[in-house]
Amino acid sequence: MLRLLHISLMLFAMLFASPPAVAADAPAGSVRVIEIDGIIGPATASFVAQQLESAEAAGDRLLVLRMDTPGGLDSAMREIIRGILASPVPVATFVHPEGARAASAGTYILYASHIAAMAPATNLGAATPVAIGMSPGGDGGPQPPAEPGGEQGKEKAAKPQTGSAMERKAVNDATAYLRSLAELRGRDLEFAEKAVVEAASLSSTQALQAGVIDLVAEDLPSLLAQLDGREIEVHGKTVTLATADAEVLVVQPDWKLRLLGALANPQLAIVLMMIGIYGLFFEFTSPGFGVPGVAGAICLLVALYALHMLPVNWVGVALIAFGAALMVAEAFLPSFGALGVGGLVAFVLGGLFLIDSQLPAFGLSVPFL
Structure with a gap:
């Protein structure tokens, strides 16, 4: 069994230690x-960081970050923003195509970029932190309506309520962060605060009028035409963009990053975990066959890596492991179903508690469990 585990570890290391693919002949x-495109997670942050380094090494004139996102994880968003702020290559974030959005984390990235652009019929905003379980601008409970002209209504309009101290800390931190990005890039400060405190949103036309973005462009050629000759500041130096005659290099994520993105799926992680547990169980109970042990070890390692990339509540992981142990114990210690039922309950509760986030794409649905 130790030999099988050693083989599994070697395969796992070979899978995730291979050098990332970089666009060749740039x-x-x-x-x-x-x-x-989609939820911003660790795989997205890794891809952006990789391409920022490649752009610097290749001497690119500009990096265009074409974006359509409902938001994502705070840690991944901040990693992307740190990369943009440190990049010697100008970064233009372009909310595209029509109908796309830069919501939540996307708004912060848009504010942080040297150039902020949007296509017609796109929107940005709704940047209130939601992973802490709060409702923007309120304490989460029903509030009595205030009279529009009354003092109560004026007070609430001037100072939105935010429930607990933890919620206020998160909102204040996010507000200060977005405000600092707005000050750095000379963007509108008023909307930056409203986007966080009130979950306000703007269309591309409104964003241009408010000074939140720099321009509106229908497509990439239009964007590059408008940027040609524009002067921007990069690390204290004035840079004149020359994009009219530049060759456009569209870079797709390599197979490794696509795989990592697929692994950042809680449903897949929990299925792999169960396959791993039962594979090892069958190997221990029927030694010598080999395949269940190897497959189980690989699945369990990949599941643990997937959980590492997700906003995991480790109490949920412990409950799932405890539930699986109880269900396995039922096979050896008949308890008229008590251990099996207890294991099933622990497994379902662990699945519900597993992902510590209210972002829909990172949650586990009850029907799935």
Whole structure:
């Protein structure tokens, strides 16, 4: 069994230690285009960081971050923003195509970029932190309606209520963070605060009028045409963009990053965990066959890696492991179903508590469990 586990560890290391693919033969002075499409997670942050390094090494004129996102994890968002702020290559975030959005974490990234652009019929905003379980601008409970002209209504309009001290800390931290990005890039401060405190949103036209973004462009050629000759500041130096004749290099994530993105799925993680547990169980109870042990060890290692990339509540992981142990024990210690039922209850509760986030894409549904 130790030999099988050793083989599994070697396969796992080979899978995730291979060098990341980088766009080859990138001509000097190119405009590099990458995409954020969907939830922002660790795989997204890794891809953006990789391409920022490649853009610097290749001497690219501009990196365009084409974005359509409902938001994502705070840690991944901040990693992307740190990369943008440290990049010597100008970064233009472009909310595209029509109908796309830069909500929540996307708004922060848009504010942090050297150039903020949007396509028509797109929107940004709703940047209130939601992973802490709060409702924007309120304490989460029903509030009596205030008279529009009354003192109560004026007071609430001037100072939105935020429930607990923890919620206020999160909102104040997010507000200060977005405000600091707005000050750095010379963007509208008023909307930055409203986007966090009131979950306010703007269309592309409204954002341009309010000074939140720099321009509206229908597509990538239009964006590059408008940016040509524009002067921006990068690390205290004035840079004149020359994008009209630049070659456009569209870079797609390599297989490793696509795999990591697929693994950041709680349903897949929990299925792999159960396959791993039962694979090892069958190997221990029927030694010598080999396949269940190898498959189980690989699945369990991949599941643990997937959980590492997710906002995991480790109490949920412990409950799932305890539930699986009880169900396995039922096979050896007949208890008229008591251990099996207890294991099932612990497993379901662990699944419900597993993901410590209210972002829909990172949650586990009750029907799935």
